[in-house]
Amino acid sequence: MDDPIATPLPDSLASRRGLRDRFGDTSLRSISGLAAVGVIALITLIIYEVLDQARPSIRIFGISFIWHQTWNAVTNQYGALDFLVATLYVTGLAVLLAAPVAIAIGLYLSELAPGGVRGVVGSLVEMLAAIPSVVLGLWGILVLGPVVHNEFGPWLNDVLGWTPFFATRPISGSTMFTAVLVLTIMIVPITAAISRDLFLQVPPDIKEGAIGLGLTRWEMVRGVMLPYTRGGLISAVLLGAGRALGEAIAVTQVIGTTAHLTANLFETGDTLASRIAAQYQAAASNLQVASLFYLGVILLAISLIVNFAALLIVRRYDIAQRV
């Protein structure tokens, strides 16, 4: 490489220590290189292995698996449509709810909060990002579920029952609505912490310049900070979406794990991840197992696309690596 060490040592020195050091250099380089190659091999192996296990299902159902709705273990007919739609629906709504709130927290923590509050609330937000999803799911099933069933459900149905989203009252606390709320709570801290870091990276010069021109604080945020951080914010939201897409446990706990192709949030649902988690142990046939792996392939593809999109945008920003 281009390191100074590459320049040859004087002969006397080189002969005395050359052999051992050459050996040391080569070993460390190859051992660490092996680990690095191992990482690349691992990700390749994951993709290959999941595809390989899904092969029987891919061979029988082909690409039409994606838009077929049946999931029937008796007739051995499988399709992913219900789970795919529910995954995108529930994740999309959670992101829609979480993004503005998370960005508001980021703005508050970077611009508006007084110094002392900043540290305390800032670490509270980071702490929340570390909560295990199974704990959130526990809260979702035992605390949030009954509230959705008895309070939110009837109330939203009374007020907004004319929309397709709240057309019926929930028959239990396990609904897609509960899942949306749990996922929102899960991704707000992650997205908020990244947005705060992004806002803190805006150079003070251009902020002060904007204020100096007579802009109000809000105009400065809208005209300078948001455009400056736009790409970063989009990828922060995408990273949150990636987390929500692949979340299996918390969603399994609260969504009811029965698929319906409906916009009604008070029906039960089932996402790609939660179907895999819920049906794995009960899988009756090889084809069902392969079909669950096929769901895994779809899930992997979606989350890789989302994460790649986030990475491509994030390249240009030096976001602290936290997700």
Add this chain to the structure above:
Amino acid sequence: MEASGVASISLKSTGRSRRRQRTNHVAQGASIFAAFLAIGVLALVVISVLLRGLKALNLDLFTKNQVTYGETGGGIANGLVGTAIMVAIATAIALPIGILAAVYVAEFGGNRVARVVKLALDVLNGVPSIVVGIFAYALLVVGSGYAAWKASVALAIVMLPLVARSTIEVLRLVPDALRYGSYALGISKWRTVLFVVMPSAIGSVMTGATLAVARAAGETAPLLFTTSIFLPNQIETDPHHAMAAVPLLILFDSESPDASLNNQAWAAAFVLMIFVLVLSLTARYILARRERKLRAR
């Protein structure tokens, strides 16, 4: 703006300025309101988990094993031991590989190679943990059955990108002057890396690893497919057998119709959460302080 005649500008606020001020206040108010609402809800979640957990907490939880279905009482001792062992093995796998890969990227790899490995790490980090679970199942469990070490491998895959990425960041922060100083003394590259660069970075590397441990301790999905769902009711220390784990106990207890099991889930969640929160808060605190120090150098 129209800054044509300086003399004609009045300093008194006109209707337009008042409107702008009003918009400013409304927007700031909305931002503060949203932030407080969200932080309030999040705090509510944590407090409600902690309170319920605290109420359900008792000594039996730590000393007794889980009981078979239908009996009352019992604890999560078998889960605590299982989680400790599985996470320890996972750390033993992920830590050396993660650190070595990071050393290669930061110290040896040219730009191209480094970028490819970093990309692989980012991709690996984006793989949903349930996919890691079914991958480990397909690779290790099919045909040979459940075992705790297989769960550790799955957890290690979750930890690996976290360890490697934080290590790369830390190594990048070690000032080049340190490396050049060492080279100038005629010290070879491998000695420089191992005895000059690593010692100044190792503290932050370990804190980064602590965050990964905190994450692994709470992971549930990779365990679902690698250590049995029929959790053994006694303490198991042989990694060749299936082990109980705290996150799995919480999952099954939370879905149980039995209220006393629900209570046990709250208590277990309390223990898990305190562990994870203390670990990650301390690590973040130390990391932030060290980074400030390294940057200042």
